[in-house]
Amino acid sequence: MIIQFLFIGLPYAAIAAVVIGTYYRLTRKEYTVSSLSSQFLESTFLKWGSVPWHLGILVIFIGHLVPFLLPDLWADLVKHRPILIALEAVGFVAGVMCVLGLVVLIIRRIFTSTLQLVTKPLDFVVYVLLLSQILLGLVTAYSYRYGSVWAPGTVYAYLYGILRLSPDMTYVQDMPFVIQAHIALAWVILMLIPFTRLIHMFSIPLEYLFRLPQKVVWTNEVRWNRRSERAQYMESRRYFFRGVAGVTGAAGLLSFGVLEKSGHYFQGQTLDDAKEATLLEKRLKRMKLTAEEKSYELERLKNDAIFIADLKELQPATGKYFIDYEMRPALAFRDAKGLPNLLSAKCTHLGCTVGKDVDGQGRIVCPCHVSYFDIGTGVPQAGSPTEIPLEHIAWHLRATDGTIVAHGTPDGTVATTAAYDAAKSETYKVFIIKSKGVTVA
Ligand code: FES
Known part of the structure; x- marks a missing residue:
């Protein structure tokens, strides 16, 4: 019963919460879509915590997303042992960076008095959940090598089932506790996104790239004398961000092909009678297997x-x-x-x-x-x-x-x-x- 809740009920509750909650925040409370920057209150430790955390989590996110979207390409990659080891090592190092970054961020929140005033209990809940999730991922990567090989046929097969609305938890119900906890906690974190500072992942300041330049007039004489240097810096920063936007756009176009294929994959194809009959036969076979399994269960109970x-x-x-x-x-x-x-x-x-x-x-x-x-x-x-x-x-x-x-x-x-x-x-x-x-x- 608990297993069914964790691997079927919880995922759908999390998906519903993240879709409805995020839509509400983005449309009704758009000015709250932020992580409430605390850079002005403390910036030294922030740098040592935030940079490794964000770099690490980005690598881990991509490492989880690519095998999900491109399973064939991923399978081709990881069958070469040197590539497999390299991917696992990069993922592991990224996980360690996340842990170190999070620990710095948590300590910073606890010991900086100005930050205590703007820190909510839910912020700590998020930190603890993220830290637990990364630690579970590291234990999984270390103890059950190599996740890059076994996850596509098990965890991702389970995820495809969830997205196709035909969940099959047999892929994960017999897995070790650590892996099950890693999966279940991922759903909990997903569910919390709209209600916590995690929502800031959806706030991308694109308009900053295209708005008209703003003129800042300093009343401070020293700054007034350095205005041209500052102006140049601002301009170069704008060019940099435009470059990033260009590269991201190109990557977006590239991924369009992938998304289109994924769309076909999830949508399924139009079937003629012969194909439908084959599909029905397969379903029937599966139902018979389920019935057989239940009869074994009954025999063992009695x-x-x-x-x-x-x-x-x-x-x-x-x-x-x-x-x-x-x-x-x-x-x-x-x-x-x-x-x-x-x-x-x-x-x-x-x-x-x-x-x-x-x-x-x-x-x-x-x-x-x-x-x-x-x-x-x-x-x-x-x-x-x-x-x-x-x-x-x-x-x-x-x-x-x-x-x-x-x-x-x-x-x-x-x-x-x-x-x-x-x-x-x-x-x-x-x-x-x-x-x-x-x-x-
Ligand atoms: S050795 Fe990995 S499942 Fe048996």
Whole structure:
């Protein structure tokens, strides 16, 4: 329920708030669209905080936007390892710049008495949220490498679903907590834009570039004597801003093509009967899969033990996939003593399904980012992107009359009962059990 709220309800609430709230601020309260500059009150620390923060966040924003708008180009780029490492490094450095800049800005607000008078509690809320968001991003970048590779197929696929009004949170619901928190906090920050100083991102003083030059008459004699120098400076600044506007305009034209393609992408195409039939078939298939998934869920809710295989089917070198009580993929092997060995097949890195084939060193591999797991202990090999072992799944081995002859627990312990008879092992059946509330006879 909370997951549904965070990844479906919250996004739409945030989008509605930012569209309606920003429209209201821009049209009804246009003179409040600003971050209330405090440069006149304190400028030294502002420079050391504001510049790294704005540079860093601009780089991060572009780094998140490009793969979203140009997924194919991005995929082509990041498949080259040197480019991937360079992009990740630039993003990480930009994140560190943001953190340093924000820390300076927060300290400046706390310790400058003149600033305290113009600082609202909501300003601190914004600072803390932004700092938390950047820190979560840095932890994600460091712990779940490489986001440039896995995010387009997961997080961005989820975002496309939100924008197409067909949200699919399966892309993100099994992700690690840090990544989920990063996504959810992004929606919260988006929602706050119209109500906080963040609104200033929409105040672009374009008219400044085209208004008539203004003549400033100084009554101060020293300044009067320096007027031509000052006038030249103002003029050169105007040319600089015009240059920036020209470059931005060219970039805008360039991105028009991209936006047009994106428009087609989100709008979809006009379908003839054949295409519509194909689409319907796909939907039907998806609905059947959902129904099948729900029937598995129901079976697991109603039963304390579920048959998954005859013992004779299980092999030491190739696992058999099944669905565990948590509705995750899992693998069943036969160990050296001829007993079952059941492991979760959900990779502890980012949730991909681990392969079923055991290599010469007794390991199974997750193909997504190459994590090797020991098949006996579930522990990942050193150097894998994850350090968390695969879980053992609790099981019972039963004779044909239902007597329990052996069992395995979630901590990996395996034991046989007095009824176990190795000679009859080929007739035994393997059941997964609810780890709580089921006792071993
Ligand atoms: S999901 Fe990354 S290694 Fe498995």
